[in-house]
Amino acid sequence: MQVSLSRRLSPLKNLLPLAGCPLIDYVVRAGQASGILSRIICSTDSDRIADRARGLGIEVDRRPAALATDTAKVDDVVQDLLLRESAAGTSLPDAIALLQPTSPFLQPENIRDLVTFLDTRPAAASAHNVCAVSHNLHIWNQRFISDNGEVTFPFEAERRQKPNKQQKPKLYAFGNLIVARTESLLDGAGLYAKPTYALPIAAPFAFDLDQQSDIDAAEAMIAAGLVNLDHLHPVNV
Secondary structure (H helix, E strand, O other): OEEOOOOOOOOOHHHOEEOOEEHHHHHHHHHHHHOOOOOOEEEEOOHHHHHHHHHOOOEEEEOOHHHOOOOOOHHHHHHHHHHHHHHOOOOOOOEEEEEOOOOOOOOHHHHHHHHHHHHOOOOOOEEEEEEEOOHHHOHHHOOEEOOOOOEEOOOHHHHHHOOOHHHOOOOEEEEEEEEEEHHHHHOOOOOOOOOEEEEEOOHHHHOOOOOHHHHHHHHHHHHOOOOOOHHHOOOOO
């Protein structure tokens, strides 16, 4: 398992508090509670993030300097880790699950369900979960604003042909988890190696945290009891 890092909020975004807990805790605890991951590894170049990860009881892999940049691709980070593990003679798992701290409402059952989903599809190279896109966010309803402020619809023709919600094709956004076969990752096919399949999940669990206002929204969702976080404070960990 790879806990990926993002720096849009701050270089230590994954340690930002969400309802009193560092952001990284949410996905690590979900991974531990899933009971299906043989190892949980945090890839980082930060001493503070590494210390927190060890405090949570997981492994730490110090990311090479060439991959510790804002532009580094997660695919390359995962492939590099697997290549080094293989060169060291470590037995590799059949698949890798990417747990991202920007998806704090990832549930233990989301992990179990998606790993099982991939396992029962031998032809699949990867799988990810998704959530339905709301009508207002449908791609045919998106606007483009030019430099002079004029608004146009990039899919104007499609909107005219099928103006009603019921007529538009159903679309999905990324959920909160990707699982890919190790063989495909080693070959450089990436986390979305094809053929890839999708498993729908409920919208609250697909919440993605990207900016400060998202923290406020996430805390409101937690306060309202919209997500189950019983796994966040395990009794025996």
